[in-house]
Amino acid sequence: MANNSTTKRLLGVLRGERHDPPPAWMMRQAGRYLPEYRELRAEKGGFLDLVYDPAAAAEITLQPLRRFAFEGAILFSDILIVPYALGQDLAFVAGEGPRLSPTLDTTPLERLERRPERLDPIYETVRRVKAQLDPSITLLGFAGSPWTVATYMVAGQGSKDQMAARVMAYGERERFAALIEAIADMTVDYLSGQVEAGADAVQLFDSWSGSLSPDEFAAWVFEPTRRIVAAFKARHPEVPVIGFPKGAGEKLPLYARETGVDAVGVDETIDPDWAHANLPAGLPVQGNLDPLLLIGGGERLEAAVDKIKAAFAERPHIFNLGHGIDKSTPIANVETMIARVKGA
Template identity: 85%
Template sequence: MASMPTNKRLLGVLKGERHDPPPAWMMRQAGRYLPEYRALRADKGGFLDLVYDPEAAAEITLQPLRRFPFEAAILFSDILIVPYALGQDLRFVAGEGPRLSPTLDTTDLGNLTRHAERLDPIYETVRLVKAALDPSITLLGFAGSPWTVATYMVAGQGSKDQMAARVMAYTDRERFAALIEAIGEMTVDYLSGQVEAGADAVQLFDSWSGSLAPEEFARWVIEPNARIVSAFKARHPDVPVIGFPKGAGEKLPAYVAGTGVDAVGIDETIDPDWAHANLPANLPVQGNLDPLLLIAGGERLEAAVDRVKNAFAGRPHIFNLGHGIDKSTPIANVETMIARVRGE
């Protein structure tokens, strides 16, 4: 990607620039580990109530930036907004997580009624955040990748091994392929809408990509994400796309080569030295501190921050976690991490 001058350091990294110290943000940085988030949620209601209240969602998106010198704001929303727009009912059960109905292991996608207007409040949140955001901060939109989203749509909820979707992908390949295609098409529209509302870059979360065998990974992770990136770039050629295939492991280079993403996020199970050695030179990399080290704190946290920084010092790098921050993370440990990243 051709680099254009920008006052947004993190956006510059996504376009190929190197910065020392690297810019930083955290996946799930807007959320439950912050007392101000918990207070707002207690006042406003459940998770979905917050997502669909643009003023509240914008406030939550901005909260971590008032505490920490992060260089990106990540939209407060959820990957299951796309299934909701495709016609499934969505609710969040306290202490248990999301529930989608009807489940697509027994119901045909064609029987659902699409509601693209269900995406509109998310775009309004982006507009509100953009208006309030410091011009030096990169605004990130996001969506779930088709495989991960499909696992929820098929089973109606999250699972440890994604068995229902994996079995459907083997036994009813044509119907599963149609589901993946429908998710992908809606995702392109959704990401485009976020960019048109003000997002500077977007991330594709494939949180369950690690559950697939290599051939299935190529079919249900690489191919659909490649189609999304191609279609999205046709509309927004200068907007970077970060791919995050959690659990990809040794399949990570194939993912990068096959999808055409501008940058790749790596999870905490990947050796950063291996990633640097095996990924294309100068490819922007994002990651990959273990989120649990933010709970542990102390010298091990500081040493791990240094290791990640040192591993990626020779390429464009965005410091981040290997996955989302845990709700029990002490605020003081986040402050320690950021200070270490910044060399303070």
């Protein structure tokens, strides 16, 4: 039975309500799979140009809500804004992805000049979205978790095994811990600024947590996330925090208990029945359709939607993907997914 104590159903779920059908949004829903996004990007320039144009970034945030019956709007930005605010240079290379410099495998963090004013345009984007957003829609801010952000700061770019950061964490423990602490401190300020600008809830993305051994996971995922959540909650006790440690696997229940997050994102590698059985009772969950199944579509897509809904039917649930939507996803398949979630 739905609890209708809030007009924002998604926000209600994050506060412990169950709704049938569950509210839905998609990670990376504002982006490359939409033709209107590609058109705006062609007009405005590169990715970072869009992020730092609050009018354009607000428009991109709102675009998917005009097409689909989503109940969450996710801020259009990037997790590497925090390294940029910590003083690294940031560029997005066409066909190759983000580049940060100087890399911290060779450059001490102390040599970087903090630039917190680089966060200000993101707050303006949040304000613009909030002013235009239907009051029933939950506005989600976000940041990268310290481990994932650190992997980019150390290597200067993404990598398959996060080798540079893992080697530093093993061999230069104190220096790596100082980097994690600096990221965590900036992240608390960044998330707080998004909330003050109008975000209703926030999500921490730990996209590379799955590359860590159990002991390293405890050091660089559990502890920094717990510290961020505690500091953030001291400022904004009523604002929910979603934790998304992609690849956490069997460590997900401990993550849920140890970090203090209000909800956990479940990636596509985790069986939803296992997640329901092993996560703390009543904890809100988000997920966990395979983004590649959304490309394939058809009967298997519909069956997967039904399985996920059934697995989480007895707890607060937000329907989402197990990670971000791929740029090649057909619009029609997103429409099918949403219709199935809503029971149409």
